Amino acid sequence: MSSGISRRAVLGGIAGGVALASGVTAGPAAARDREPYVALNVGTGGGPAGSDRVHVLKVGPDSAHTALVLVPGMFGAANDFRLLARDLVAALPGVQVWAFDRREENLADRSGFTGPDPLAYYLDGRYRAQDPAASAFAAGWGLTRTLEDLRTVVRAAACDGRRRVVLGGHSWGATTAMAYAAWDFDGRPGHRDLTGLVLVDGGVRGAFDGTGQDVADSPEEIRQRLAAIDGGAVFDLTLSAVGLGDRPESTQIWYQLAGHYAHHDPDSRSVLQPRMPDALRPQVPVTNAALLGILVDAGFGWPNDISVHSGTLADSGETRGWTDTGITPIARVAEAYAGGPAPAVWEWYWPARLSVDLDVTDAYADTGLARSLGLRLRHAAGLAVPLYAFQTSYAKGTIVSAAQRVVAGSRIPYATYETDNGMNHLDPLFAATGHNTLTRTLAPFLAGLR
Template sequence: MRGWMVLGLVLWGLGLAQSVRWTGQPEYRAVPGASTAAGAALDKSYVLVYPAQGTPRGTIVFVPGFLGGATNFDALARRLVLAAPGWAVWAWDRRANGLEDRRGFTSPDPWAYYQNYRVPDLPFLKDWGLRVHLDDLERVVDQARSSGPVVLAGHSLGASLASLFALYRGDKISGLILLDGAPRLVPLTREQYFGGTEGGFGRLAGLNELLEGRAPPYINAFGLNPVGFAQAEAQAFMTAQNPQADAPPGWAPYRASRLAAALARVDDRYALSSIFSVSVGQSTGREGISLFSLFVGSVVYTVRGPRGGRVEWRDSGEATDPLEFISLYANPTTGFSEWFFPYRLSLDISAYEVAMPELRPRSVAYPVLALGAGRGLLPQASNFRSVGEAFPNTRVEVRILPGLTHLDILTSRSGDAVGPIAAYLQGVR
């Protein structure tokens, strides 16, 4: 009898650690967008639709952050539709996701396919700035409003974009949620916006260089580029299919499982940038300290190879489940990243008063919920000061979720952000 009690307590504890989630298959839907020189075939954005459970009450539209794709929100969405009955979840993919060649994910060897990936010529991408994306988002919101009120929820730079939509067409939504992001994250002056500036890791081109063709129209700096994003997704996709298989040559400079090779790129112990870090465990290999991390004022470790055998990955019970996280990439339709993130969009958001002077501070009729990650971009309530500046005379509730990284706030196994979001949705009229 005592053994059954112990087993029951264990299962109860596992239930708390892994909150329940919807197990259906979301629909990937195209939404016509703003007209540009790219043409009607590309002038569309997309939503990954998680249907409401129970009598429909409304829709929450999630906006991904810098370089983010719709499946950023898969773990959160699957929990939220059960925690907030009646609310559908739409995870938005910006229009550039339609440019991705995802045929490699249905090929026999996705890694080999993207080793030979050639980036297409995309001159129209320089025109896909803030106004185009806000107009696209308006069309998504309009379509969602046919089923009831709409709440926007943005993560990171997506929180900036969602905030700017509230300044642009705030009367069309009934709520605003910011996940480790705020209206203004990286401000640029008018001079920097047009003429460029020197950043901590090199030169950042301005709008003049972009329009004159002297800068790539998509993010291509600091090792971040479409080929790298495609290859990273191929690694994760293959890992989800067989986590314990040997990593193919080129994945890591040492013998490792696919899981160990893939997660060492993003785990917070090894990732150089907090923007792309998630706490998913630890490598079993020999470790060293990254000298580059010391140069920028932090301590990040490197994996140097096996301790007597193949490098494996250990789930140490941190915030995010490693296998669930890696499975978020395993989707031939859409993915965790946006390979062709328009450089124009990042410029416009950083200097939005210059790019769209009509975007001025305004009060909105609904409260703003801001959730910070204790180990993320905005770990303190004071980091959300720009929310009050953008929305004067508006009630702003700030909550910090302790112990989470920037991505954990979306992917944690206990769904830390689900409860506050579900409670917020209960108060939406």
């Protein structure tokens, strides 16, 4: 979802933003039935039984002549795109959206969300956790593994050449899409599989420079990071900085629990509030919906890359509720975050090697460092498909400027650039239909592809 909490910065100031001293519903069942979550077998990756597969969430008609394959960003998963996909399909019936879940999603135990007490199942440690010490296989789950898996999805979406395939993604998912386009698949450039590229608040060639966080891609930094992975640090722990636990999956579990209760019982007093860490626990009683709002709204001190513009706590009441005042209603966030059990919004076990490879991909060139990591970024100059780039306030303009550098150094025939500085990094995924600049501008781009 995020490219890494301001590129793996340690969060600061959050507790102060959450210290409250003073103070959309789910789609119809018929629509959900038309949104299958489908498994595709992929190559062997050395993981546990059942992990040699990926999944796609399909939204829209199978008769569509264009498939838009979307890749979620860091810690993101397929349900990031469900609401966005519904809006796109409604605006453009000739499109079907395929939201991609990486093989890492097979490691998550989401069965507790089908039971009577998800809180106890997860917060009391009853779930099946993936032990990093027993996960040496994940050291090899880098960008090469991801792109080989993604190619299976792209080929399936093409239906033996009967459909156009547009590849895109959000944040580091956009970086992944660009890597695919420049990749050498046994002599065939990845972009030849595609009709277009869609970058949503991400990319390459300095796309994240505006966040103020340096890309950790010097040879010495890469050497140190690879040594840590070899030493057993196979999963990225960036989200532990939120303060909701120190396991790879801790924060993601909390977010999904918050979404679950906010979606299914929004107006009741929060069942999670008493279990929250002291530094993050609201100091007044709040509802389930309000607790989710506190965990995701930018007004409570969260960084741009993990927040939305939703609303605020109600002014009064023995138990404070939530008042929507922004472009992203908390009910839409709740519907997406609830997931349950799959697809979900948050990936639990993000491989540290994938973080390394995506940082090196930022240069978007066939460098010695890239080659040493097995990254086959050989065809950037040959890109010859239209490109769409959308930026929020997240990177302060560098998403579009980076995309322009890519276009200038390639054979891309034309590009569309859009900006909405009233959005934070996650708003394009969940914003209300009428307030989502992404869907309003992306639909014409997709309609114009030939």
